[in-house]
């Protein structure tokens with residue numbers, strides 16, 4: 001039987017990278033391995049590496065600093081080791097460029113390369129019996145290789161949310177934001193010239209960034225934002241609301257009833273969802289105003305719109321939209337549709353997954369609460385429904401149990417890494 005690891009991580013994005021650092025720095029003495037679908041050096045959120053775009057988190061809320069500000073793997077030390085610290089501090093910007101943060105993540109990941117199997121997409125997880133360790137996980141990759149482990153940490157990030165009616169369309173002219181740049185590259189390689197009509201679906205930060213980017217890349221194109229909300233809203237950046245990204249809020253949220261959680265979600269939503277930063281909103285507004293001055297209104301925002309049907313044809317994607325206040329319907333056509341529609345959370349709802357898809361093979365061993373949510377302990381370990389199920393942790397997937405600080409962001413990444421590494425160390429004793 002092959003070697004059985006103490007810890008096996010699925011995915012090596014920022015969440016499991018932060019965990020790997022914590023396990024190393026806290027000298028957990030655990031033998032760890034991570035399986036990552038992408039090739040080495042694949043940029044963080046590379047499908048949206050838009051020129052000039054910045055990050056959405058305070059840069060000190062990086063992979064390590066809240067847990068260990070003396071870590072070598074902080075963003076500040078990265079800049080120092082690159083000889084760019086002073087230049088960076090002198091930048092007239094509030095937040096670092098996404099490009100630079102992606103390079104930081106890649107630099108840190110490079111120091112942990114020996115723990116990672118890149119180009120390895122996990123397709124199956126099951127429980128197997130090991131002569132020495134009893135029940136363990138067997139994890140299988142798409143190429144048929146498998147690994148054994150006493151504990152598993154799922155850090156696969158959230159799955160893209162593709163709403164109806166676009167979920168029924170398999171067409172290269174329709175893409176989720178995570179595939180934006182690869183889709184543009186593929187369209188360039190096929191005949192037909194640049195897109196003339198573009199639809200951006202959603203009212204998020206990404207929707208605004210995409211609209212600006214598309215209007216720069218394709219100055220002749222008409223770009224229309226189709227949003228469910230009345231118009232484009234600025235993020236709630238009140239320092240009081242931002243305390244939702246403190247560990248104290250995570251504990252408070254975790255203990256709240258489902259009804260309490262719903263109320264807290266409603267309050268915290270505009271800090272992260274269906275809203276955008278003031279800088280990009282202002283840039284878009286001024287650009288639209290300037291287009292009006294020039295008599296060329298190429299960008300428009302169509303709010304309160306629900307797309308009801310969509311069909312792919314030789315002349316593009318045709319869709320119908322209903323104005324939710326007046327009930328009026330309209331028909332539209334686009335050469336390219338970009339879905340800035342966010343991600344799927346864990347839960348029983350329409351835009352949720354009951355469990356991470358990679359765990360389908362062990363889902364019947366997972367406990368769910370009375371509302372249909374996965375039962376996850378405060379330290380991110382899933383509770384089993386079958387005795388003898390080996391420990392299984394979720395890293396970065398627990399917004400529905402732990403609140404907005406767990407919304408796949410950097411905010412509490414390093415603190416969560418400590419919580420999970422403490423849990424793993426306890427189990428290894």
Ligand SMILES: Cc1cc2nc3c(=O)[nH]c(=O)nc-3n(C[C@H](O)[C@H](O)[C@H](O)COP(=O)(O)OP(=O)(O)OC[C@H]3O[C@@H](n4cnc5c(N)ncnc54)[C@H](O)[C@@H]3O)c2cc1C
Pocket residue numbers: 010011012013014015016035036037038045048054055056057120121122123155156157158178206358395396408409410411
């Ligand atoms: C465009 C964009 C910009 C963002 N900007 C910010 C920001 O500025 N600040 C912020 O805090 N958050 C930002 N986010 C949120 C972002 O999700 C987090 O910052 C961070 O990437 C979450 O890390 P993660 O490791 O949980 O997930 P991910 O970054 O999604 O990493 C998951 C990893 O798992 C791998 N994987 C998935 N399935 C498998 C499988 N079956 N087998 C093997 N490997 C697998 C993936 O290849 C991926 O590398 C942004 C998100 C997007 C989409």
